[in-house]
Amino acid sequence: MKTHQNFTIFYLLYKGKIKREIYKGGFMVNSKYAPLLESFTFPNGIQLKNKIVMAPMTNFSSNPDGTVTDAEVKYYARRSGGVGMVITACTYVTANGKGFHGEFGADSDEMIPSLRKLATSIKEQGAKAILQIFHGGRQVPPQLAPNGDVVSASAIPAEGEGKPVPRELSDEEIQMIIRAFGEVTRRAIEAGYDGVEIHGANGYLIQQFFSPHSNRREDRWGGSVEKRLTFPLAIVDEVKRVVSENTNDPFIVGYRFSPEEPETPGITMADTLVLIDKLAEKNLDYLHVSLNDFWALPRRGVDDTRSRMEIIQERVGAKVPVIGVGSLYTPDNVLNAFEKSGIPLIALGREIIIDPDWVQKVAEGRESEIVTKIDKSKQEELVVPDPLWQAIIHSPGWFPGVE
Numbered sequence: 001m002k003t004h005q006n007f008t009i010f011y012l013l014y015k016g017k018i019k020r021e022i023y024k025g026g027f028m029v030n031s032k033y034a035p036l037l038e039s040f041t042f043p044n045g046i047q048l049k050n051k052i053v054m055a056p057m058t059n060f061s062s063n064p065d066g067t068v069t070d071a072e073v074k075y076y077a078r079r080s081g082g083v084g085m086v087i088t089a090c091t092y093v094t095a096n097g098k099g100f101h102g103e104f105g106a107d108s109d110e111m112i113p114s115l116r117k118l119a120t121s122i123k124e125q126g127a128k129a130i131l132q133i134f135h136g137g138r139q140v141p142p143q144l145a146p147n148g149d150v151v152s153a154s155a156i157p158a159e160g161e162g163k164p165v166p167r168e169l170s171d172e173e174i175q176m177i178i179r180a181f182g183e184v185t186r187r188a189i190e191a192g193y194d195g196v197e198i199h200g201a202n203g204y205l206i207q208q209f210f211s212p213h214s215n216r217r218e219d220r221w222g223g224s225v226e227k228r229l230t231f232p233l234a235i236v237d238e239v240k241r242v243v244s245e246n247t248n249d250p251f252i253v254g255y256r257f258s259p260e261e262p263e264t265p266g267i268t269m270a271d272t273l274v275l276i277d278k279l280a281e282k283n284l285d286y287l288h289v290s291l292n293d294f295w296a297l298p299r300r301g302v303d304d305t306r307s308r309m310e311i312i313q314e315r316v317g318a319k320v321p322v323i324g325v326g327s328l329y330t331p332d333n334v335l336n337a338f339e340k341s342g343i344p345l346i347a348l349g350r351e352i353i354i355d356p357d358w359v360q361k362v363a364e365g366r367e368s369e370i371v372t373k374i375d376k377s378k379q380e381e382l383v384v385p386d387p388l389w390q391a392i393i394h395s396p397g398w399f400p401g402v403e
């Protein structure tokens with residue numbers, strides 16, 4: 001009898017079934033990857049079932065009126081069963097902030113049912129749902145901007161051929177956009193999200209105000225590095241004010257930024273340290289570094305041979321949890337990133353599109369089955385909406401497997 005039981009246990013372990021059950025219960029045993037799957041508790045008390053986050057990724061698949069499509073809801077549901085937290089694609093806070101065809105909207109109360117549909121599809125699978133809130137600024141394609149009116153901090157186009165010259169926002173318009181970030185936060189609360197992420201990265205409006213390239217203003221919104229921080233910090237304050245007035249429950253507020261810009265003038269690593277010092281005083285729940293390469297080195301502005309991630313973690317990690325990201329494809333890549341940088345949360349972007357079961361495979365001891373290159377014959381199985389799929393397979397070098 002005993003031998004039989006032992007055999008049964010051995011067989012179930014071999015099949016990964018015991019691990020699977022244990023993982024569903026919320027913990028993992030006996031794997032070198034256990035640190036990836038430990039739960040994580042934010043200072044506000046919200047707990048994630050593990051330390052892997054789905055990075056925010058635009059999917060170009062919403063309806064022209066800004067509501068989410070069923071295809072996009074299914075894409076999220078397919079990817080929300082393993083990770084601890086899903087950060088949605090960016091959503092525009094005002095009509096003139098829509099940066100992509102097929103981007104979903106949050107700019108009016110009519111969008112709340114659509115926003116709720118998305119939050120529910122994520123939460124039903126067990127992940128926390130974070131809405132990424134955004135204004136595209138000078139990166140908005142003129143054909144998407146109402147009356148072709150592309151706006152930014154100053155009338156300076158982005159670098160590159162054929163980029164539109166934006167119109168400089170008035171003081172009153174700037175205040176309206178700040179309030180719009182607050183309004184979207186209220187909608188996110190009503191729609192059932194666990195939090196919002198302020199998109200201050202990747203060269204969009206919030207970064208445009210911080211950047212000496214795009215912000216040449218001489219009023220209270222521009223000038224010194226401190227004055228260029230006025231707009232980003234006013235958005236943080238407004239979002240936090242709205243949270244405190246609209247819910248008594250803990251609600252996550254994160255901030256994403258890009259360390260450095262390639263342009264000169266442009267944000268340097270020294271500027272980034274000023275930004276994160278200020279953000280770390282704001283009682284945010286996390287800071288999310290946007291990078292394509294987790295181990296990228298600073299370009300300029302600091303005398304330091306370590307990676308940007310390590311510098312950032314050392315600078316503010318004791319005050320606010322940091323999320324790292326960037327070309328981490330295997331569990332070993334992720335484990336190494338955790339161990340070497342000390343960063344407590346890791347986001348995966350392309351990997352979760354390529355293999356939606358990445359976390360489950362780690363949890364079940366099937367890490368050797370993780371796929372790290374997109375299989376171009378598997379769109380349906382991977383549940384990727386057509387506009388995103390077309391973008392992936394027609395952009396050589398963007399996703400591994402598309403050369």
Ligand SMILES: Cc1cc2nc3c(=O)[nH]c(=O)nc-3n(C[C@H](O)[C@H](O)[C@H](O)COP(=O)(O)O)c2cc1C
Nearest residue numbers: 055056057058089090291292325326327348349350
């Ligand atoms: C299809 C796609 C869409 C993206 N859209 C966004 C976005 O809406 N907001 C954002 O902050 N970053 C966006 N990113 C950047 C990712 O969040 C992430 O930082 C980047 O892909 C590097 O991580 P990875 O190597 O794990 O993919 C996008 C990336 C991809 C691949």
